[in-house]
Amino acid sequence: MAGSTFGNNITVTTWGESHGEALGVVIDGFPAGLRLCKEDIQIYLDRRKPGQSKFTTARAEGDEVEILSGVFEGHTTGTPISLMVRNMDQHSKDYGNIANTFRPGHADFGFIEKFGTRDYRGGGRSSGRETIGRVAAGAICAKLLRELGIEVFAYTKSIGDVSISEFELGERDLNPVAMPDALAAKEAQEYLEACMLNKDSAGGVIECVITGVPAGVGDPVFEKLDAKLAQAIVSIGSVKGVEIGDGFAVTKSTGSLNNDAFEMKNDKVVKTTNHSGGILGGISDGDDIIVRAAIKPTPSISQLQHTVNEAHEEVDIEIKGRHDPVIVPRAVVVVEAMCAITVCDALLSHMTDRVDYIKEFYKN
Amino acid sequence: MAGSTFGNNITVTTWGESHGEALGVVIDGFPAGLRLCKEDIQIYLDRRKPGQSKFTTARAEGDEVEILSGVFEGHTTGTPISLMVRNMDQHSKDYGNIANTFRPGHADFGFIEKFGTRDYRGGGRSSGRETIGRVAAGAICAKLLRELGIEVFAYTKSIGDVSISEFELGERDLNPVAMPDALAAKEAQEYLEACMLNKDSAGGVIECVITGVPAGVGDPVFEKLDAKLAQAIVSIGSVKGVEIGDGFAVTKSTGSLNNDAFEMKNDKVVKTTNHSGGILGGISDGDDIIVRAAIKPTPSISQLQHTVNEAHEEVDIEIKGRHDPVIVPRAVVVVEAMCAITVCDALLSHMTDRVDYIKEFYKN
Amino acid sequence: MAGSTFGNNITVTTWGESHGEALGVVIDGFPAGLRLCKEDIQIYLDRRKPGQSKFTTARAEGDEVEILSGVFEGHTTGTPISLMVRNMDQHSKDYGNIANTFRPGHADFGFIEKFGTRDYRGGGRSSGRETIGRVAAGAICAKLLRELGIEVFAYTKSIGDVSISEFELGERDLNPVAMPDALAAKEAQEYLEACMLNKDSAGGVIECVITGVPAGVGDPVFEKLDAKLAQAIVSIGSVKGVEIGDGFAVTKSTGSLNNDAFEMKNDKVVKTTNHSGGILGGISDGDDIIVRAAIKPTPSISQLQHTVNEAHEEVDIEIKGRHDPVIVPRAVVVVEAMCAITVCDALLSHMTDRVDYIKEFYKN
């Protein structure tokens, strides 16, 4: 099954395994004429790079991106943009019993059932390193979005029971848990340290806000903007839930409370509240788009776990090696990337929605 | 934007407006040789038909399905199956101010911004009646799944604050709120009656369970089985959140609690728990697949609401007419249908995953 | 395999069998705001309708189109346009040995090998009646193209050895062989009469010219404008070859003769010749696009033919019934339709090719 491509107008195809030669992405259909250099992409990749705090794996990876095609004289050309990151610290060690044992909470068993084989080194294709391609593609889409006045930013909303109660976006990049709230960040770190002492791991919630999307973007049926965001978010490893706007809280609300009234403001139709999270009936309503992702606790923990191996024997394993006690902080930029790709793609679709648009475009 | 098609191997294309001539669906790529008659589809459509209780709109629709192609001598032929339901009770009344006013909580404003026009009769394309095509397609996919030993069933898990605490599937079809718990169903009805008195509406949670899916179905990246289920579910109108397995609860769990241990049982690899909801890393793990959808309160309420019209004047509207005080019970079969379509499609994809499968198939 | 959909931005999904209830098409992604009525479509369908001369089957079909969705108050709404034509003259006769015999030159054997079953009535899905959906969709695309100054017209270039030597488009609709040359048309009819006397059938070439397509439409790699036209044309039953511009003649030409020089004319870049047929490197060059299709002789002939039946016995068959001695004239409008759909789709794709276009669109 060809499942490594996302998008309709702009397609993002990632490739690569955790401990293979390299990982990368091909972005096809990206419009010509965006000023683009390596650094635009590198700053996004650096946000997901390992080894930046005690809460992330110590694996030493420069994750330096190489632009192989699609950019000429500092601008995109409209042809496929191929980006690659070489794997450096592959530790071609003895993988021991991990090589043929199904780690609980991982896709190992599913891979064997699906493909009959798997690259067991570091999770192979199911490794978090697969997201390098997504983040690189997201960086480029985010740059285009910024030129249209659209900002995409995500942050950690909660880790375990610790939720943010203040919001200062600048703060997000000052702490290792990516929380826009210094106090909550401190508490979250204490919680994580306790988890680590316990050889355990933690989960959390990432929230992403997209500002500046005009009303009218999306689709009323299967390609609803929120439906594509849901696919985009749940396609990130370890996500077990997604919410738009008020999310699951709407189930306990009522129509009179949950409906957002429309009003006029500066000659524009706006909503007085934003329970909808910026999307109504699959189409953007002009308000901030708000998406949340539920991230499960890192499945790789060093506690002894019971499981089964490829020979179908029951065994106990201890997973050694370099693993983040929490995935959330490093996944923040991945959520941002997937949202940027999804919105960018939908914006392009909207350009052909009306005969008038087409006539205007081809008028000469 | 061509957004009315879902699926890769089996594609489901719905068409039709609430008050147009008819609504329908084309199912392409469906395999040849399934015994199929009108009744197989009608029993699914009847579950979403209006007018079945005081909690559903009184609109009188037979919703009788017509099979127009793709079935010959009682079996599917492998060619597109075209199904149609004529609209009967279209009430070609004066739509009054609804025709040019943006109803809060609806896609009206988005439609105008997107298309520059809209069929305002009964919500047009954004009406719940669009799901007729999905349910009809789901009925056919569910029939194929049953022949493979796979069952898909959904039910109301909660309405407002009322959640089920028992589970008796047979009970689901005996009460108008589709709850598999008689006592909770009674409470939910009382809650809904209170909402109606208040000219208000309610939301709730639908849960869907899929049993019998073998391990190894799905994809590790963008076409993850849960990612496609997420798109499928959020593409249903009024869904604001989706969960797989433990969903948002995982964010407060730990790795040691959330990981499902593997063990051997009757010579099969199984899990001792099912926090994963049957999907790990995007691939089925052989356990029950569990999906939940958060449904918002019906946006059409008869309370006076403040809004804006197409002339960009602020106005107050009262939405008259026939509207369900809760969408949840009738959406149960829609969730079931979307899950059936998604799983059916993924099962077909898996058949080409290995060279060995291909050699076995073409061995003669 | 889901093979009944064509197009990227605008998708055309046909359904229906020759002797089923009905045939139809769903056109999704078609832009909102095109004035459209039944008559716009009917005039195209009437061009392929049977029974219009002695060279077409006597089957009596009104082929009256019904618009079921996607049009409101006389304009397209941007939602799927569903069109249907009921089958009338289905002759539910005894199909005799045709029902289980593989007719030479037909897809009967392939259908059985592929699907294990087939609707043998009138060829089922492989009937020329499948093109009703294509023609209906093409009529709508052609109408949009005309509003952009683009004309698509096809005609018979040759039947058997008889080729046109003059070109008067108006003449095309005045003779039953769709030739824009009265004298050649007369000769072709004589040739066809001889074929019919001989219980035999004839083939021919259809040429399609598309004027007014601006330069810059298409794609440099797999979605080349000519590659998509080739798929579109060869997807029509009985087509065995396709040419762009000078086609196979280029193989005997030289670079110096075959290259079209560029020059300036009225401040526009134009070519002094058009060997390219309006497409260079997959992208339109601003000149007339010229496509030719090779149509094989009608395989249904009333001569005795040797073949095999489903029981794998060798048998002789005589194909009775109503069959055109030549497919070419009725296929002219089908070629026109497929070209219109392909070009329309490509024009929409081009609108998102540049960052400048996107910025201009979203500038407010």
Place this chain on the structure above:
Amino acid sequence: MAGSTFGNNITVTTWGESHGEALGVVIDGFPAGLRLCKEDIQIYLDRRKPGQSKFTTARAEGDEVEILSGVFEGHTTGTPISLMVRNMDQHSKDYGNIANTFRPGHADFGFIEKFGTRDYRGGGRSSGRETIGRVAAGAICAKLLRELGIEVFAYTKSIGDVSISEFELGERDLNPVAMPDALAAKEAQEYLEACMLNKDSAGGVIECVITGVPAGVGDPVFEKLDAKLAQAIVSIGSVKGVEIGDGFAVTKSTGSLNNDAFEMKNDKVVKTTNHSGGILGGISDGDDIIVRAAIKPTPSISQLQHTVNEAHEEVDIEIKGRHDPVIVPRAVVVVEAMCAITVCDALLSHMTDRVDYIKEFYKN
């Protein structure tokens, strides 16, 4: 427009420019378990490598392929196979007036109109070097096909007026024009030498034969096997026509001559002739599949040519540099590759065509 991907089950995405860092391909959906090493791919790439005779450009490229992902322990893993070839001999010379002049017969003008910019170095994305990715992907598909008993081989059928009259496949690799006929090859070389003396270039016909495809593969409508082959072939640069079986000759034949009779042979349904070229109604009929491509004369010639530059001034250019006087011989392996990809993809589609196949697959 995202036009660099081909295929449904197996998707092939090429990237790269003639004089960029590298060129490559991502093959997604390729089944797991095929034994694969670099050499399997290299032998195909070597067949299209420049510098192998006086009729091919002298550009010195090793075109050594690197496997970056999707292969583990000598076998494909089912995950994306990423392949890359670095550009070596890029001659970062002064491109002079070529940089801003529209070369006749090339896509330069179309690129500027489409994208507003272009990588003018060596044709950028429209260079024949783009086919490196196709050939690499084709090598892998051809290897899988061979394991299923399917062979794909192409050869030069004619160059200018010189056609083959004998057929000895082994001969093909012994002469620089890839003709399976020593005598014709000699004549063709003489013709090419005359062209070169004249600063001119030649075209020709490539024929591809695919043996061993079972009946029943393909689709009856838009995804007809021949329609996809037509897209595949015409998507190769410089192709101006494509034929299946008897191709354009059918237009002068009659039904009685063109129909292939069926008969039984060794308990198998076979045809007594193969005018159809192995495909009837879009579905394989079990016979050899025969496809022909018309290749235009190399547009880059060193004669003085009249054209226009980006400033819209009329100019004369002489195209210096390394160019093949004929594209045909090096395109032979590209045609073979595209046919292998197309057939491989269609074979996978067929595996899900029947309920019985699905039940058999999932029977345990």
